[in-house]
Amino acid sequence: MTRPALAAFCLAFAMPLAAQQTMPPAPFAYRQLEDPAQEAAAQELMETLRCLKCQSQSIADSDAPMAGDMRHQVRIRVAAGESPDEIRSWLIQRYGDYVSYKPAVSATTWPLFAIPLLLIAVAGAILLRRFRKRA
CATH class of the missing domain: 1.20.5 (Single alpha-helices involved in coiled-coils or other helix-helix interfaces)
Structure with missing residues (x-):
């Protein structure tokens, strides 16, 4: 193998490692809200929202970093007093109709x-x- 071909081969296998996310997860990605009623409302909403990376899982079931960020957004908005419909509308406006398992x-x-x-x-x-x- 020539030196440039070997370098290209090594680079091709090193690229996935460079693509790994280095950011820590959002605070409420894996931590539940303290109020059980708010957490239940957030969980119910998360079951109806699609992970945009996994495409076949809800954000409640997905371990993708993007799903964690979306869970964080849902939980902090529920804790701030927003209704599930307002949160769903915000997510649809941000990510499109595809994010919802229940499109209007x-x-x-x-x-x-x-x-x-x-x-x-x-x-x-x-x-x-x-x-x-x-x-």
Whole structure:
């Protein structure tokens, strides 16, 4: 192996190490709120928010640093007295509709609700035509 090729090979395997996060986790990423009612409200909200790094886990279940930051934001906002709807709106405004497992029907999300219904109607029409031809 030539020296430049060896250097490129070593650099390619060293890059993931350089990408590791060196920042400590946010204070409320892994620590619960002292008030059990507030923590329950925060936990309930965190179960309905998607981790943007993991994409298949809620921020309550994810160990990704970004999910920890989002848990921290949810907990400090709940402790400050904000309602879950206000926090959800803030997170959607910041990260987009994708962050919520319960998207609201809007100009950008209506196809998510309409297309499955349209596919069911088309499948029903096809099945109905086939049964009429046989009878």
